[in-house]
Amino acid sequence: MRSWIQVPADKEKALGQVAGSGADVVVVDLARAGNADAKQHSRLAARDWLVSHREQLVAARRFERWARVGPVSSPQWRDDLDAALEGAPDGIVLAGCSGSEDIQQFAAMLYEGEAKAGLRSNSIRIVPELGGTPLAALNLAAFANELHARIVGYGWDAAALARSIGARRMRGPGGLWIDPLAHVRAQVLLAAHARGLQAIEAGFRDHRDAEGAERAIKAARADGFTGMVAMHPSQVDAINRNFAPSADETAEARELIGLFSLNPGAEVMPFRGRYVGQAELARAKALLGEA
Known part of the structure; x- marks a missing residue:
């Protein structure tokens, strides 16, 4: 799975258009914080979108339907997960994963949720986002060890880490990641390959900078990532093209x-x-x- 496009569950227009983006995976993002009314609206929108695109009989290009929830330290993640499971997603991106304990807790709730929603046991896969805080970043080596069988890949959230360390930028001259982010990126890449998992690069956030996005996508492919997050539909084609295997x-x-x-x-x-x-x-x- 090369291209992973994230779309906020509370953005009705974006939700309506994302199915035609050409991405391999559409991730409906429920991890964004909000008040009770806003969160409930997002949950209903995410559930309805996942349900309505479960059968892709007329889709020009089939895609997987995922949801993004978490972190497990947040007060609303369980309700977000329940809403996503009503739509029978193919997988869940676990935001803000700080350690194996988070994965075990999340997987246990996922097992219960599958049973409650009438889904096949262990049918839903997990991609945790790693290293989003300084402490989580310093504990990344543990993810090279055997973890839960549901995990199919590792991703990382560059923006979350930048916020948590008070960084005023994420990239320096030439578009290179700043040192703390580059460190986490490298550890996530190595941990994924150590376990034979997918390694998913964080998205290039400025969708208006097509040239910068192309450079970032080429760098991710050259460095060994197997896929990348698209922050906007305009980035999907470049990701698919650059991550396609050569002859x-x-x-x-x-x-x-x-x-x-x-x-x-x-x-x-x-x-x-x-x-x-x-x-x-x-x-x-x-x-x-x-x-």
């Missing part, structure tokens, strides 16, 4: 998969002058959509 990558992936298919049970194989194992095989299958 050489596709050929190499097919060759690698073929090698292991001829050697069932092998854990490590020599391949193009190096040794490859199950992690490389998983990446090759994911690149070809066979994961």
Whole structure:
């Protein structure tokens, strides 16, 4: 899944247009704070959107339907999750995840929510957003260890971290992330690849700067991310285009998969002058959509 577009649940016009964005994943954002009336309106809007797009019979390009809720320290996340589950989403982005305890608590509530909503057990996947506070950023190495089976990828929230440290900017000269954000970005990328998960780059926030967005997207792809958040529909095409596998990558992936298919049970194989194992095989299958 290359392109992940986030749309606030309280933005009616944006919700009405996002299905045609061309994104692989549409994430309806319920994590934004608000008063009781505003939150209830957002929950109803998110539920209705998820329900209405469950069957994509006439969609030009199929997409997954996700919701963003959390953090688990907030007072409203459980009601947000209940509303999202009524729409049977494909997955949940867990905002503000600070540690494995958050994931365990969230997964337990998700299990109960699936049963309550009549959904298949363990059918909903999780992508936690990591490193959003200084303390969470300093504990990122733990996410390279075995965690919950529902997790399919890691993301990060650059804006949340910048706010939490009082930064007045997120990027410096040339569009490079400032040092604290670059540190978290690198740790999220490494943790994801350590577990064979998707690594999702934070979005480029200024949708009016198409040239800057293109540079950021190219950098994310070159650095090893498997996908990126789009902050606006205008960014989706560039993400899809830059993250699409090249002909050489596709050929190499097919060759690698073929090698292991001829050697069932092998854990490590020599391949193009190096040794490859199950992690490389998983990446090759994911690149070809066979994961």
